[in-house]
Amino acid sequence: FKFSDQQILTIMVLKEIKGLSLRGIVKELHSNESYRKFCKISDEVPSIETLSYRTSQMDFNALIQKVILLYELNTGHKAKDVAIDSTMVKPCKDHRAQLQRKQHKYTDKHASWTKTTKHQWEYGYKAHFSCDTETSLILKYSFATAKEHDSLHFKDLLDSISQSTYILLDSAYDSEEIYNTIFEKTSAIPIIDINPRRGSSKPSKKDDLNRWIMKNLRIKYALLYKDRWEIERVNANLKSTYFFSLEDVYYVPHRHYKQAVGLKLLVHNLVAFANISVGLPKNRKLETVTI
Numbered sequence: 001f002k003f004s005d006q007q008i009l010t011i012m013v014l015k016e017i018k019g020l021s022l023r024g025i026v027k028e029l030h031s032n033e034s035y036r037k038f039c040k041i042s043d044e045v046p047s048i049e050t051l052s053y054r055t056s057q058m059d060f061n062a063l064i065q066k067v068i069l070l071y072e073l074n075t076g077h078k079a080k081d082v083a084i085d086s087t088m089v090k091p092c093k094d095h096r097a098q099l100q101r102k103q104h105k106y107t108d109k110h111a112s113w114t115k116t117t118k119h120q121w122e123y124g125y126k127a128h129f130s131c132d133t134e135t136s137l138i139l140k141y142s143f144a145t146a147k148e149h150d151s152l153h154f155k156d157l158l159d160s161i162s163q164s165t166y167i168l169l170d171s172a173y174d175s176e177e178i179y180n181t182i183f184e185k186t187s188a189i190p191i192i193d194i195n196p197r198r199g200s201s202k203p204s205k206k207d208d209l210n211r212w213i214m215k216n217l218r219i220k221y222a223l224l225y226k227d228r229w230e231i232e233r234v235n236a237n238l239k240s241t242y243f244f245s246l247e248d249v250y251y252v253p254h255r256h257y258k259q260a261v262g263l264k265l266l267v268h269n270l271v272a273f274a275n276i277s278v279g280l281p282k283n284r285k286l287e288t289v290t291i
Contacts, residue, residue, distance in 0.1 A: 060262025079132035083231040090124040097123035114146035133230040143258040168228035171195035
C-alpha cells in the first residue's frame with residue numbers, strides 16, 4: 001500500500017472532526033499543507049476510492065477498544081457503571097424511504113422498518129452500543145437491520161460490560177433471559193427498568209423469584225439508574241447534525257454503513273478523551289480544536 005493504515009485512519013478522523021465528505025477531505029488535503037502534515041502524507045493524496053475501500057476493511061471495534069485501553073492506562077479508570085442503548089441509522093432520507101415503500105421497490109435489501117419509542121415508523125438500521133456512564137466513552141457497538149429488537153443484540157455487547165459493577169438498561173431489555181445472562185456471564189448487578197406491558201413495577205406475591213428480585217433491584221438503585229441518562233446524552237450528540245450526524249449516512253459509498261458508524265463512534269471517543277484530558281466538564285457539549 002502507498003499509504004499506511006495510520007495515515008488513512010488519521011485522514012478519516014480529520015474528515016469526521018471537520019464535518020467533510022470524502023470529496024471534501026481529498027480537496028482539502030490537496031490545497032491545505034497543514035492538513036497533509038497532520039496526516040503525515042506528502043504532496044500525493046489518496047483518492048476517494050482508496051479512502052473508501054481502506055476504511056471498509058478496518059475493524060472499528062478493535063480500534064475503539066484500543067482507545068479504551070489507552071484511557072485506562074493513562075487514568076487507571078475502569079468502567080464501573082455501564083449502559084446499553086441503540087440509535088437509528090438511516091440509509092436514505094425519510095421521504096425517499098416512504099416513496100420506496102409505496103412503490104415496493106427498495107434499493108437496500110438489508111434495511112427494514114421499525115416502530116420507534118416515539119411511535120413513529122422509521123426505515124434503516126440500528127447501531128447498538130455500550131457506554132461508560134462516567135466518562136461517556138463507548139465500549140463496543142454492533143450493527144443490525146432496524147426491525148430486530150434491541151434485546152436480540154445484548155449478547156453482542158456482553159464482553160464489553162462483563163467486568164462492570166452495575167449494568168443500567170431501559171425497559172427494552174426487560175426479560176428473564178437478559179437478567180439470567182447478566183448473572184451467569186458477568187459479576188455485575190443488573191438494574192433494568194420494568195416494562196409496563198409486562199405488569200406492575202411493584203414487587204408482588206405473584207412474581208416468580210427472579211422477577212421479584214429484578215423489581216426490587218430497580219427500586220433499591222433508583223438513584224443510580226438516573227446515570228443511564230448519560231447514554232441518552234451521548235446518543236443525542238451522535239445524532240446531532242452539528243457534529244456526528246450518526247442517524248444519517250446517506251452518502252456512504254458501497255453501503256459500508258457499519259464501518260461508517262464505527263468511524264463516528266471512534267471519533268466520539270477520541271474527542272471525549274481529549275475533552276476529559278483538558279478538564280472540560282463532563283456535561284459540556286463535545287468540543288474540537290482547530291488544526
